[in-house]
Structures are given as structure tokens and as C-alpha cells.
Amino acid sequence: MISTNKGKMSEFLTIYKLSIITFTLFFGVSGSGCPVLECWFVQEKPGQRGGFTAPMDQEKSLMFITTEAYNEKTSELHPPADISPSRIYYVTDPAGTFCSSALNPPKGSVNKPKCEINPFMPHAAMVRWASALTDSAQSPVYLQADWFSVAVQGLDEQLTLSNIMRAPSASKEPKVILSVSSKTPVVRSRLGEQVLLDCGFWVDPSSPLHGSGFSIEWRYQFRGEGRLVIAYDGKNDRFAETSETGADIDVTALYESGNASLILEEAQVRHSGTYICTVYLPHLLVQVAVDLEIVEPPSLSIYPSPLPLLVPGQVVVAQCEASGFAPHTLELGWEFTGVDGKSGSLGQGSVTGHRQASDGTFSQSTRLELDSGKLKLGRGGEVTCVAKHEGEARRASATLNVIGVSAPSIEDSMAMVAVALVLYGVIKVLYWTFSSADSSDADLKDKKAK
Structure with a gap:
């Protein structure tokens, strides 16, 4: 056994x-579970002059990725026949930056990451807070190689990634040297909240550029306008002077883990826009963009409050004010719910244009004429102002009482009884007053006669 x-x-x-x-x-x-990325290789067409309108040439490209140096036979990987062998790359990514699940769609999925490869030319930084990284007039021999930049957008806005790769001249086996990524490509925040815009970077420890200093820059852009938010010179351990307030980065985390995230202490409407995180190394730079949207739903109020009694033949004007919202896109409307519980739309009313407050938020109002004959308001009910906004839908209601219609309600009957009692009291007082006066005159005449 x-x-x-x-x-x-x-x-x-x-x-x-x-x-x-x-x-x-x-x-x-x-490649240790890393995805095979389908990309577009984009560059200026040969023989064309540079410039903003230079014609571009793009080719299908493929990246096989591994976290260790490539040692397997590349012939066993079987790349697609419709991709030129010159555009197939065997990438070594020691940090596994390309191996995120956000870049690896489920098998058979039609949604795939967006990937673009461009030739990259190392050059000295043009900003003063990074100029110390390349104060030498000579370029290191290390730069004599083929350099590429890769920009990738993950699935469902989970990741944006930019890498700089170096390959020995005429080789198709590049290695990731510098990587910058953000796990929050799109951020939405309410007014007054603290906002964290994620940005992290990694430098290949085996590269001669590792340990030679770095600089970090966050820049804001919106509708063609831009400003420097914060800049840090890591080589000299100092911040650049800027006019921005309430923005910071964690310097300790920056050195310990490459965490270059931007912290905005209190979200304001003016913060909405695109933020670009740029990391500088000697002769290298790479950046990622993060979009921040400040979304604040409106506050609603209806006036006059309470609404006056509505008599058939008369018109009551109600106004709804929506204030303190951002962005400015808003849809206003009116609804009515009768005493029988039936609801219906009363339309948009007369909607005014937007007004912007000093804090950047917007306000807008709508005016509605309540005519019992035209709107079929019956014996009254609840008038509701509805505001549809991407932050949150809001509603505000007011009670409308209609009197003097057929088949009076209990409220109408009580009101009429109250009016009748008041009239009866007035008549009774007048009767007593005149009766007393007549009695006094008669007594006076009797006394004179005697």
C-alpha cells in the first residue's frame, strides 16, 4: 500500500x-502576460519640409512586449502578414508599464487601446527649470541610437501612458527608458473639493540617465489659453515661481515612488480644462494629459412663494431660478401634478439667457404664466420646476390653489364658509350698531316730551 x-x-x-x-x-x-499592442507608426513623409502642416505618413505597427530582455526566437511569434517586418518591434519593458490590464482587452473584443509610435529626437530642455539637466555642451554617446516615443490610451479611460524607448541603431528591439502614466485621464469634481490629478514616472535603473536629475512640470490649457501651474527642479531641489495658488505636489512621494501627482486644494470653475504633466530627464521629455471638469448641479427656487390663489380668468406668473451651476449646459422645464395625481408637462416657459457670477458659476431662469383656462389646471395641484444638468437633475415644487371652479373641493367649501361667516359677522355688527342708535334717539325724544 x-x-x-x-x-x-x-x-x-x-x-x-x-x-x-x-x-x-x-x-x-x-511576454509575462503583457499584451501585443497594435499601433500606428506616424512620421513625416520622407523629403518633406517640417512645419505644422507637414504631410504625415502612417503605417500599421506591432509591439511584442516582455518584462525581461528578449531571448526567444522572434520567428516563433508569427506577426500578421499585413504589417511590414520593419514596423514590428520586440519591446523590453522592465517595469511592465505596457502590461496593465487597461491595455489588454478581452479576447474577441472590438474595443482596443489606441497606440501611436513616433520617432523621437533627444534634445536639451527649453525651460529654465530643467536647463540644469543639460548644462554640458556635449551630448553623451548613449544618445547615439534609435529613439521612439509611444503614446497609448487604455480602455474605458482607465489609463494614459507615454514611454520613451531606445534601441541600438538598426535594431527592432527597443527598451523602455522613461515612462510617464496617469490612472485618471478624466477627472470630475464638485466645487470646493480637493482634487488629485494622477501622474507617475519611472526611469530605467540601468540607464546612464538614471540618477542624473529630473524636473517636473504641470501646465494648464483651456480654449487656446495656458498657464504654468507648478514646476519643480529635482536636480537643485527648488520650485519655480508661479502665480498659481492652492496647487502642490508631494516631494517626498516624488523621490520615493515617482509620484508626481498634482493636488488642487479647492476645486473652482476656473480649474476646468486640460492639465499636462511633463517629466524631463537629460535630453529626454515625455508627457501625459489629464482632463479635469468641474461639475456643479444647480440650486433651484420658485417665486413668489407661496403661489397666490388662482381665480378663473386671472393669470398667476411663476418664476424658477437656477443658480450656482457649472458647466453652463442646462435644460429647464415645468411639470404639473393635479389633485387627482395625474402629471403632465407645462413646457419650458420663457427661458432667459445665461448669467455668469464672479466665481465662474452660471444662473438661468424660466418664467411661466399659469392660466387655468389654457393649461387645464383643474382645482389646482403641485407646480414643479425641473432642471436637467450633467451633474445632477434637480426639482423644486410649489402648491397652486385654484378657487371658483365647478364641483368645489373641500378646501374651496371651507374657504366659502369662512367668507360667509365673516360677512355674517359684519352684518350683525352693523345691525347692532344701527339698532342701538335708533333706541337712543327714541329715549331722548320721550324725555323732551315729558
Whole structure:
């Protein structure tokens, strides 16, 4: 019995070892689970002069990615036949920046990451807070290679990534040298909240550029206008002077983990726009963009409040004011719910244009004429102002009472009884007053006669 158990255990261990070997071989070929990225290789057309309108040429490209140096036979990877061999790259990514799940769609998915590869030319930084990185007049021999920049947008706005890769001249096996990424490509915030715009970077420890200093820059852009938010010179450990207030980065986290995230202490409408995180190394720079949208739903109020009684033949004007919202897109409307519980739309009313406050928020109003004959308001009910905004839909209601219609309600009956009682009281007082006066005159005449 013991011998049999040992035999079974030996068979189990053999199968287990074979499974481990198969697993290792499989993931070794597939790049430790990293995706195969389909990209566009974009560059200026040969022979064309540079400039903003220079014609561009784009070709299909493919990147096989591994976290360790490529040592497998590339012929076993079987790239598609419609991609030129000159545009197939075997990338070594030691930090696994390309291996995020946001860049690896489910098998058969039609949604894929957006990827673009461009030739990159190392050059000295043009901003003063990074000029110290390249104060030498000579370029290092290390720069004599083929350089590429890769920009990738992940699925469902989960990741935006920009990498700089270096390959020995005429080689198709580049290695990631500098990587900058953001896990929050799109951020939405309410007014007054603290906002974190994520940005992190990694530098290849084996590169001569590692440890030679870095600089970080956050710049704001919106509708053609831009400003410097914050800039840090890591080589000299100092911040550049800017006019921006309430913005900061965690310098300790910057050195410990490459966390260059921007912190806005209190979100304001003026903060809406695109923020560009740029990381400078000697002769290299790479950047990612983060979009921030400040979304604040409106506050609603209806006036006059309460609404006056509506008598058939008369018109009551109601106005709804929406204030303190951003962005400015807003849809206003009116609804009415009768005493029978039935609801219906009363339309938009007369809507005014937008007005902008000093804090950047907007206000808008709508005016509605309540005519019981035209709007079929019956015996009254609830008038509701509805504001549809991307931040949140808001509603405000007021009660409308209509009197003097057929089949009076309990409220109408009570009101009429109250009016009748008041009139009866007035008549009774007048009767007593005149009766007393007549009695006094008669007594006075009797006394004179005697």
C-alpha cells in the first residue's frame, strides 16, 4: 500500500513539474502576460519640409512586449502578414508599464487601446527649470541610437501612458527608458473639493540617465489659453515661481515612488480644462494629459412663494431660478401634478439667457404664466420646476390653489364658509350698531316730551 501511494505521488509530482514548465514556457513567449499592442507608426513623409502642416505618413505597427530582455526566437511569434517586418518591434519593458490590464482587452473584443509610435529626437530642455539637466555642451554617446516615443490610451479611460524607448541603431528591439502614466485621464469634481490629478514616472535603473536629475512640470490649457501651474527642479531641489495658488505636489512621494501627482486644494470653475504633466530627464521629455471638469448641479427656487390663489380668468406668473451651476449646459422645464395625481408637462416657459457670477458659476431662469383656462389646471395641484444638468437633475415644487371652479373641493367649501361667516359677522355688527342708535334717539325724544 505504501509503495502504491509513493508511485501515485511520484506521478503527481511529474505532472506538476511538466505543468510548471509548460506554464513558464507559455508566459515566457507571451511576454509575462503583457499584451501585443497594435499601433500606428506616424512620421513625416520622407523629403518633406517640417512645419505644422507637414504631410504625415502612417503605417500599421506591432509591439511584442516582455518584462525581461528578449531571448526567444522572434520567428516563433508569427506577426500578421499585413504589417511590414520593419514596423514590428520586440519591446523590453522592465517595469511592465505596457502590461496593465487597461491595455489588454478581452479576447474577441472590438474595443482596443489606441497606440501611436513616433520617432523621437533627444534634445536639451527649453525651460529654465530643467536647463540644469543639460548644462554640458556635449551630448553623451548613449544618445547615439534609435529613439521612439509611444503614446497609448487604455480602455474605458482607465489609463494614459507615454514611454520613451531606445534601441541600438538598426535594431527592432527597443527598451523602455522613461515612462510617464496617469490612472485618471478624466477627472470630475464638485466645487470646493480637493482634487488629485494622477501622474507617475519611472526611469530605467540601468540607464546612464538614471540618477542624473529630473524636473517636473504641470501646465494648464483651456480654449487656446495656458498657464504654468507648478514646476519643480529635482536636480537643485527648488520650485519655480508661479502665480498659481492652492496647487502642490508631494516631494517626498516624488523621490520615493515617482509620484508626481498634482493636488488642487479647492476645486473652482476656473480649474476646468486640460492639465499636462511633463517629466524631463537629460535630453529626454515625455508627457501625459489629464482632463479635469468641474461639475456643479444647480440650486433651484420658485417665486413668489407661496403661489397666490388662482381665480378663473386671472393669470398667476411663476418664476424658477437656477443658480450656482457649472458647466453652463442646462435644460429647464415645468411639470404639473393635479389633485387627482395625474402629471403632465407645462413646457419650458420663457427661458432667459445665461448669467455668469464672479466665481465662474452660471444662473438661468424660466418664467411661466399659469392660466387655468389654457393649461387645464383643474382645482389646482403641485407646480414643479425641473432642471436637467450633467451633474445632477434637480426639482423644486410649489402648491397652486385654484378657487371658483365647478364641483368645489373641500378646501374651496371651507374657504366659502369662512367668507360667509365673516360677512355674517359684519352684518350683525352693523345691525347692532344701527339698532342701538335708533333706541337712543327714541329715549331722548320721550324725555323732551315729558
